[in-house]
Amino acid sequence: MPFCIDFLDNGRVLEWEATADGAVVTEHEDYSPRFYLAPRDPETDLDPTTLQSVYDQHPDVVATEMVSRRPGFRRNDEAVLAVDVAHIDRVTPLARQARQLSNYPVGDLACFNVDFSREFRYCLETGVDPTPASVLSTLRLSVPVTETNNDVYGELTVAGDTVTGSPTDILTTVQGALDAYDPDVLVCSTSEIIPTLHEMAANAGVDDFSLSRWPDVDYQQLASRSTYSSYGRVGHSPARYNVPGRAIIDESNTFFYGETNLDGVLDLVSRSKKPVQELAWASIGNVLTAIQICEAHDRGVLVPWNSWRHEFYKPMGTLHDADRGGFIFAPEVGLHENVHELDFSSLYPNIICTRNVSPDVIRCDCHSDRNDVPGLGYSICDDRGYLVDVLQPIIDARDEIKAAIRREKERDDPDEDRLAELEGRSGALKWILVACFGYQGFSNAKFGRIECHEAINAYAREILLTAKQRLEAGGWRVVHGIVDSIWVTPDPDVDDDDREDLEPLATEITEHVEIRLEHEAHYDWVAFVPQRESNAGALTKYFGKVAADDEYKIRGIEARQRSTPSFIEDVQRECLDRLDATRSPDAVLDCLQDAIKCLHAGTVSVDQLVKQNRVSKPLERYTQNTQNVAALKRARDLDLAVHPGQDIEYVVVDDEKSSRERVALAHEEIESYDPSYYETQLVRAVESVLSPLGWDRSKIRRELAETRIPELTSFANSNQD
Missing domain, CATH: 3.30.70 (Alpha-Beta Plaits)
Incomplete structure (x- = not known):
């Protein structure tokens, strides 16, 4: 069971198998x-x-x-x-x-x-299983951002220890770690570490340095770096390299390793037949495609190079009915007490499996007279679709893993390593299940079909409506619902004695729709946030206090946004604590006032004010002098390469300027920041907390001006004295 497969220029193939005594190669x-x-x-x-x-x-x-x-x-x-x-x-x-x-x-x-x-082709065609038979040893190599564009590293972290000095010093340390750990997996902060170290060795005359386990090849370049666009989002794909005998995980170019862990990666290796290195850089759709290709291969079905599935003919009325997403109940803006959240377990994957929605059986010729899909009239063949065989094992496995997680957490002394393994595997499978629905509507999907996408949505709409009607009949009021989740609170017009318990209600709904409706959480309160420019509820912006717990569930607001500085996030979370304790806007505004004082006093650490934004295009293609442009100009002047699709981190030091002096990069020596800019960001974050209570930014500003600005003025005057 080789974990790594290398291809040499002369056509030979090397299979590397992990054993307790080190890797064994077969040629x-x-x-x-x-x-x-x-x-x-x-x-x-x-x-x-x-x-x-x-x-x-x-x-x-x-x-x-x-x-x-x-x-x-x-x-x-x-x-x-x-x-x-x-x-x-x-x-x-x-x-x-x-x-x-x-x-x-x-x-x-x-x-x-x-x-x-x-490697995937090799495993598919030869029947090789790339799941490692033994535990893989790993070694992590990382360089700071200031070194990433250098031809010679002056600093490198090896297995958690940072080494500085001459190229010979660094190379000696790396070679010593390779000899000590003999890693099967090299985890690199950037893949450019591989060619850079070898070039350093060549220039320094260190002839015996090599990351490779194969004496004739140090490394191979598999792909050049590139920029791409996916669903309107610009991404960057760095160059990919191969080191014979070792799997490479590039932390700047890995989804599953970053979102889960090595256990999650290995779980998907066993299901997709993509070895560790390929699984690490693969996207969710790429891995799902590999799993589907394995199923097709078992059925003797070839995989098209280019997809050419035409869309079946539909009348205009059917097109209109089909071109809709899942059902949504607009959230009731405001703070609601005693709220329960119920979720359908893996709704879309379970619709596929329970309704047999698959590209090979939908709108079949043998049952063209049937109207199986609600509202659309599509038929679905009685023969089991291949997509069911792809997804059902994943659904079952994740259910078993989640049950194992619950059992482990209930133990008096939970095994943290075991929990990390289980949670990594569960997370990896979750992402595959999340992607399986959207993949059916993807134009370049190998086996997708738009009619499957439409049918899944049609079933989902019917299921959510069924749940809503039954919950309301049981004495519960729906305050929000979106696709597979529904939030309810006791209907005040129904007596407590007449209200049905949620558990038997959820069981009844589960039996009726054949998909498990789970009680996700009970909240002391949930606040649904209005849209910025209207009073309508924002579909995915809400926060709530979990009952009998110190945790909050937060979605959409600043504390969940990756670009939010940690200081802003911390203040917003403290505001949530104040709101939970008092239900008072004044208490929240007191928190805001304290934070503004700290900003203007200069006592906030610049490390807490770092913003992280994604670069969408090259510097020369920007037409406005944004903060990103200022940051890119500084990066260029410092000879740091930041490509479209990558993130750049900076602190705003003077937002009134339009030059490169507007910001400072996170790794620079930063002596000051722009308190007025960060004050604006604080007010915006507090607006998210108070807007469910009817407070917008202008009202917050007025309240600050009327009751709090004198305090700030006094503070400023005393500071000058």
């Missing part, structure tokens, strides 16, 4: 990756033998053969052309040449199993 010389070609339309009279004869003469092709495979879930076995390639790097170029090497009309020929990542 293979006979691996030939394979892709397929077939008619896009099964009715097309297309003979692939001509193309086969051309490929047989190609120097990069090992062999070809006609085999029987399914070019799609809705197609039976057909004769397709299989092409075995000499080296894994030649698969995509050979597939691109298919249309150039043939005289077939454009669009008639389709390629399959082309764009797989390297």
Whole structure:
């Protein structure tokens, strides 16, 4: 069970297996990756033998053969052309040449199993399981932000210990750690550490330095850095490197390792057949696709290179009805006492599994006369869809893990390491389940279909309406509901004796809709925040005090926003404490006043005022002198590379300026900050807390001006004296 698979230039493959005594390598010389070609339309009279004869003469092709495979879930076995390639790097170029090497009309020929990542392809085609058989050893290497753009590091942290000095000193420390830990996994703060260390060794004449376990190759570059846009959000993908014999986790380019832990990564490795290194840099959709590809492979279904699923014909009325999301009950702005939150467990994945919503069975020809999907009239075949087989094991596994977490927490002496493992695995599976619904509507999804997306939403709307009606009939008033969650409070018009208990109500609803409705939390109070420019409730902005606990549930407001400085977050949380204790806006304003005094007195640490914002484009493409622009100018002057999609951290020192002096980067020596700017941010944060009580920013400012500004003036005068 190799945890790491390396591909050498001569076509050989190295399998590295973790054992208690260190990694063991097995070398293979006979691996030939394979892709397929077939008619896009099964009715097309297309003979692939001509193309086969051309490929047989190609120097990069090992062999070809006609085999029987399914070019799609809705197609039976057909004769397709299989092409075995000499080296894994030649698969995509050979597939691109298919249309150039043939005289077939454009669009008639389709390629399959082309764009797989390297290690995943190897595991899929050879049947290798990349789940490590032994515990993986790790070593972390990190550099401060000031070193990230340097050709020579003057500081490096190795296994938690920081070393400074000459290149030889740093290289000696790294080599010593490699010898001591013999890590299977290198966790790097940035992947650029790998080429930089090797270049330092070459320039310093340190001939025996290498991160690799294979003597002939120090490292390989797998991909260059790039900037991308996804759903309107700009992202940055750093260069990717491979070190033979060790899996690389780049902390600047990993979702699952950052959101969970190594245990979460390994759980998904076992399900997706993507080895550790590829799983670490993969997106949620990439991993979900890999799991689906494994299911398709088991069913003999080929994976299209480019998706070409047309949308089924729909009348205009059906288009109108289908083009909607989940159901939403607008929140009642204000502070509500004694609120209960109920959630449907993994609603969308469970809809897929309980209603058999899958691309291969929705709107099937064999049941075209049925109206299975509420409001849309789509039929769903009785045959079990492949998507159910993909998701049901994940749902079941997460339920078991969550139960194990509850049992561990109930112990007198919980095992923290065991809890961390379970929570990492649960978190990783949660993200896969979260993505499975949206993936069905993604235009580039390998196996998605928009009708599945529409059907899932239709079922979700019906389920939430059913829950609302039954809860109201049981004496509860709905104060908010969104997609899979619903908040209720006792209906004041119903006597307590006539009100039904929530637990049996939730059980009844669960049995009716076949998806578990769970009591998520009981709150002493919940406050729903209005929109900034209207009195309507903001759908995802609320906060509440968990009953019999010191915790708050916070969504959407500043304390949950990644760009919020820690000082602003701390003040907002203290305001929540004041509101919980007193229900008094005056008590909250007292907290605000104290914070403003600290700001103007200069007693707030600059470390608590650091903002973190994402860069959306290169410096030269900005047209306004924003804070980000000022920060990017400072970064450029300091020779620090900040790419679109990456974050930049800074402190606002004079917001009235439009030059680079407007801000200071977080790692610089910062002597002052702009108290007026941060005061504005404080008022905005306090507005979020008080707006459910009818207080907006102007009212807060008026109250400060009438009753608190004299105090600030007196404070300023005494400070001058």
